[in-house]
Amino acid sequence: MRICALVIRIIRQFLHDKRSLALMFVAPIFILWFMSLIFDGEVYTPKLGTLDIPERFAEALEEQGAELVQYASEEESERSLEKQEIDAVLRFDGFAPTVRLEGSDPSVNRSVLMLLQNAMKSAAPQAMPELNIEYLHGSSEMTAFDNFGPVLVGVFSFFFVFLLSGISFLRERTGGTLERLLAAPIRRAEIVVGYLTGFGLFAVVQSVLIVWFAIDVLDLRSAGSFWLVLTVTLALAATALTLGTFLSAYASNELQMVQFIPLVIVPQIFFSGLFHLDTIVDWLRPVCYIMPMYYGADALQDVMVRGGGWSEIAPNVYVLLGFSFLLAAANTLVLRKHRKI
Amino acid sequence: MSKHSLIIFGVMTLNTIEPMIEVISVSKSFHNKTVLEDISLSIPKAEIFGLLGPSGAGKTTLVKLIAGIDRADKGEVRILSERMPKLSMLNRIGYMAQSDALYTELTAKENMEFFASLYGLKGSGRSKRIREAAELVNLSDHLKKPVSTYSGGMKRRLSLAVSLLHEPEILILDEPTVGIDPVLRQSIWAELDRLRRGGTTILVTTHVMDEAYRCQRLGMIRDGKLIAVGTPDELMAKTGSQTIEEAFLHYGGVRP
Numbered sequence: 055m056r057i058c059a060l061v062i063r064i065i066r067q068f069l070h071d072k073r074s075l076a077l078m079f080v081a082p083i084f085i086l087w088f089m090s091l092i093f094d095g096e097v098y099t100p101k102l103g104t105l106d107i108p109e110r111f112a113e114a115l116e117e118q119g120a121e122l123v124q125y126a127s128e129e130e131s132e133r134s135l136e137k138q139e140i141d142a143v144l145r146f147d148g149f150a151p152t153v154r155l156e157g158s159d160p161s162v163n164r165s166v167l168m169l170l171q172n173a174m175k176s177a178a179p180q181a182m183p184e185l186n187i188e189y190l191h192g193s194s195e196m197t198a199f200d201n202f203g204p205v206l207v208g209v210f211s212f213f214f215v216f217l218l219s220g221i222s223f224l225r226e227r228t229g230g231t232l233e234r235l236l237a238a239p240i241r242r243a244e245i246v247v248g249y250l251t252g253f254g255l256f257a258v259v260q261s262v263l264i265v266w267f268a269i270d271v272l273d274l275r276s277a278g279s280f281w282l283v284l285t286v287t288l289a290l291a292a293t294a295l296t297l298g299t300f301l302s303a304y305a306s307n308e309l310q311m312v313q314f315i316p317l318v319i320v321p322q323i324f325f326s327g328l329f330h331l332d333t334i335v336d337w338l339r340p341v342c343y344i345m346p347m348y349y350g351a352d353a354l355q356d357v358m359v360r361g362g363g364w365s366e367i368a369p370n371v372y373v374l375l376g377f378s379f380l381l382a383a384a385n386t387l388v389l390r391k392h393r394k395i
Numbered sequence: 396m397s398k399h400s401l402i403i404f405g406v407m408t409l410n411t412i413e414p415m416i417e418v419i420s421v422s423k424s425f426h427n428k429t430v431l432e433d434i435s436l437s438i439p440k441a442e443i444f445g446l447l448g449p450s451g452a453g454k455t456t457l458v459k460l461i462a463g464i465d466r467a468d469k470g471e472v473r474i475l476s477e478r479m480p481k482l483s484m485l486n487r488i489g490y491m492a493q494s495d496a497l498y499t500e501l502t503a504k505e506n507m508e509f510f511a512s513l514y515g516l517k518g519s520g521r522s523k524r525i526r527e528a529a530e531l532v533n534l535s536d537h538l539k540k541p542v543s544t545y546s547g548g549m550k551r552r553l554s555l556a557v558s559l560l561h562e563p564e565i566l567i568l569d570e571p572t573v574g575i576d577p578v579l580r581q582s583i584w585a586e587l588d589r590l591r592r593g594g595t596t597i598l599v600t601t602h603v604m605d606e607a608y609r610c611q612r613l614g615m616i617r618d619g620k621l622i623a624v625g626t627p628d629e630l631m632a633k634t635g636s637q638t639i640e641e642a643f644l645h646y647g648g649v650r651p
Contacts, residue, residue, distance in 0.1 A: 059512030063498065063505070070500040070541065230494035234557075237462055237490035238513040239482050394466040395480045 060248025082210035220298030257291035277361030296381035322347035421470035445610030489563035514561035
């Protein structure tokens with residue numbers, strides 16, 4: 055009954071506050087779409103300068119998709135390299151080819167070298183038999199966005215729910231309404247559950263929207279079930295909700311709540327699987343086990359990239375629910391600061 | 396003795412046996428700083444009791460202890476003989492804090508609906524109480540407006556209406572008339588008088604001296620101690636003052 059009143063109030067507050075509504079529903083969609091445009095683009099075409107290379111090799115390079123610019127002298131090519139008009143210069147010192155890279159962007163370096171290797175292989179096919187490539191998960195068409203898209207889906211669920219629920223609870227305290235709430239015969243746990251339910255409803259809508267948009271509109275690869283993706287994002291949102299309201303007790307204004315973003319959200323993104331965790335320094339690695347995003351992102355990649363079923367993600371979902379439960383209990387305790395019973 | 400006077404006598408003894416609000420040797424400190432020191436106080440049913448004192452004297456802290464929001468370090472607070480804080484007793488208390496404590500993005504009606512539901516009101520009973528409370532503070536024509544468009548005085552009135560919604564037996568008002576114009580202040584006090592005659596016990600903190608005069612009894616708080624309790628006339632007589640303000644200054648230590 056009282057929980058119900060709290061839920062209705064939260065829904066009404068949201069409906070009156072168009073900006074927060076937009077932040078919750080439009081912002082993640084927009085950012086996701088933006089990211090997909092950036093990372094889903096065509097493969098990069100390296101621009102190569104050439105200094106007197108064999109005709110057959112130049113043809114092989116162009117076949118691989120390189121853009122070639124011929125130079126007459128080394129000074130000329132060096133100048134172009136400095137102006138970043140080309141990514142590398144290729145010359146033959148006698149029999150052996152030498153490549154001089156512009157070198158400031160590792161990903162461009164890699165694509166230049168890859169292209170050169172492919173060209174050399176096709177120019178001298180007898181050297182090695184063609185490699186057959188098979189995929190356990192994914193395919194040759196899989197883009198970078200397909201790989202980290204699932205992580206982004208989780209990050210957005212987490213971030214926006216964290217911020218909105220945290221600030222909303224903070225305002226309740228600084229605006230004096232929490233005190234008035236506690237002057238009424240409502241249990242502290244009822245307040246926590248009411249908040250969880252009210253914001254939970256919006257988190258459900260947000261999750262459905264994000265997941266639907268990512269899979270159906272952006273064509274994000276999703277090998278597993280839509281419902282499993284939804285389950286994971288909801289578990290993540292529940293954690294974000296309880297974490298946001300819990301931390302709001304330690305902020306005395308909205309600005310201090312925002313200060314939790316670099317402290318709490320950003321490190322989680324680092325540990326969420328956007329970067330390979332294997333390359334992290336040893337002593338730092340255990341830190342990821344206390345980060346909700348780590349479990350959420352891992353489960354999302356399991357489902358969307360590797361097509362995992364419930365049995366694969368269940369442990370992760372349980373951990374997230376455990377986090378939520380602990381934080382909700384902590385919330386109830388923290389409210390003791392404001393009313394002793 | 397006629398039957399009539401017997402009934403009156405009965406009511407009076409009941410009042411003396413069971414005070415509405417009872418504060419017994421209460422002390423409270425925050426971070427080793429004593430805010431309330433050994434305060435005892437008893438307020439009978441159907442009385443308007445005014446708490447007077449300079450800012451920082453501990454009025455709000457005492458009021459919160461009585462409202463059941465905080466717990467005393469020493470001593471006890473009893474409401475209708477029940478030891479506070481007790482969750483089930485909160486339904487019988489109406490509390491209006493110093494801050495307006497309203498949801499500014501919601502309309503006045505939505506605010507009232509929410510708080511009324513917290514006290515278990517629902518359906519047509521709830522709508523009726525909202526209408527009545529809004530009428531009381533003269534806000535009936537503004538119920539559909541978001542509170543963010545309200546003036547300071549309107550917010551104060553709405554806040555008062557919210558604390559009246561569940562028809563509490565005890566009404567605790569922390570500086571209820573701050574920012575309210577004199578005309579409306581008069582009508583609010585008239586309403587408080589009417590509530591008192593209907594049996595409501597009202598505890599009010601105030602800085603406004605003519606309001607103090609409208610209380611049945613006053614308590615003067617200074618540095619966390621209750622230094623005097625009595626009717627306005629008693630306090631004036633005791634200090635040899637012509638006005639309540641003089642008595643206040645006397646107890647405040649400004650005047651010897």
